[in-house]
Amino acid sequence: MRVLTWNLWWRFGPWEQRRKAILSVLGDVRPDVIGLQEVWACGGENLAGWLAENLGMQWIWAPSPAPYRWQRRLGDSTVGIGNAVLSRWPIVEQDTVELPAEEGDDDGRVALYARIDSPAHQVPFFTTHLTSAIHASALRCRQVNVLAEFVTGHLGGTGFPPVVTGDFNAWPDSDEVRQFGGYKTAPAVPGQVFFDAWEYADPAQPSATWNAANPFVAAGFEPSVRVDYIHIGMPGPEGLGSVSSVRRVGDGPVDGVWPSDHAAVLADLRGPADLHVVS
Numbered sequence: 001m002r003v004l005t006w007n008l009w010w011r012f013g014p015w016e017q018r019r020k021a022i023l024s025v026l027g028d029v030r031p032d033v034i035g036l037q038e039v040w041a042c043g044g045e046n047l048a049g050w051l052a053e054n055l056g057m058q059w060i061w062a063p064s065p066a067p068y069r070w071q072r073r074l075g076d077s078t079v080g081i082g083n084a085v086l087s088r089w090p091i092v093e094q095d096t097v098e099l100p101a102e103e104g105d106d107d108g109r110v111a112l113y114a115r116i117d118s119p120a121h122q123v124p125f126f127t128t129h130l131t132s133a134i135h136a137s138a139l140r141c142r143q144v145n146v147l148a149e150f151v152t153g154h155l156g157g158t159g160f161p162p163v164v165t166g167d168f169n170a171w172p173d174s175d176e177v178r179q180f181g182g183y184k185t186a187p188a189v190p191g192q193v194f195f196d197a198w199e200y201a202d203p204a205q206p207s208a209t210w211n212a213a214n215p216f217v218a219a220g221f222e223p224s225v226r227v228d229y230i231h232i233g234m235p236g237p238e239g240l241g242s243v244s245s246v247r248r249v250g251d252g253p254v255d256g257v258w259p260s261d262h263a264a265v266l267a268d269l270r271g272p273a274d275l276h277v278v279s
Helices: 015-029 047-055 068-074 137-152 175-181 272-277
Strands: 002-007 033-042 058-063 080-087 091-098 110-117 122-129 163-167 194-196 228-233 243-249 264-269
Touching: 002 015, 002 122, 002 163, 002 228, 015 047, 033 047, 033 058, 033 110, 033 122, 033 163, 047 058, 047 080, 058 091, 058 110, 080 091, 080 110, 080 122, 091 137, 110 137, 122 137, 137 175, 175 194, 175 228, 228 264
Parallel strands: 002 033, 122 163
Antiparallel strands: 002 264, 033 080, 058 080, 091 110, 110 122, 163 228, 194 228, 243 264
8 A cells, every 4th residue: 555645735825836846746656545734625625625626636634623823824715724634445433623722822733534445454544733933842832642542543543554644744753753653662551552653664764844945944944853643553463554665655746847846755555465475
């Protein structure tokens, strides 16, 4: 199963040209399941829906319950923002949870769950977008606690491990990422571990998904770092759901246009047909 996570930079910048570039990348790499953040909706149109229609996929989305701060940045109160999941297979269940926010400063962060009915196993799939302030590690720790409990509440009935995607807005060695993983420090939920898919990457691969080579990022003079993640629960029988490959995509211009201010992460996970490789 091929999964991808991508923050699409909402409706900022040259969004009409960017969405065509986003579609081009997704059409080239052909993920089976996609977790998206900063998805816009406006005037009856939804970016996730437009992508799904063009890719022949199903889709769901979770709008932010508090988009006002975003809308002030854009200067347009008619544009919604949220997370979305696209799937090549049926989505048979969904749920949403609101994440903690600082009092008086709620920008509507949520996590979205989709149960994917793949041909061999149902897959518990999640996508989220944690708060972005660089100094807000403590808040992100509270958010991953809620996220981890949310995941726990939607397991069962399948041998496939949960897949948790998203823009964590946090460096790989941060408290919040380590806490969510649960294998470098105490886990957010006792006994629950999520492997960062990038642990399986070739160390020589470029890893920064927030990359100063991208002109949308360079303007802020921030360091290049990986802040976008695919996390996988403990593998099922004989390595079911374990990572066979992982790489960065959407990390360059398409016809002169950078698709987003973030690069995407793409991972291939072992399904039943691949188990002879690790058995």
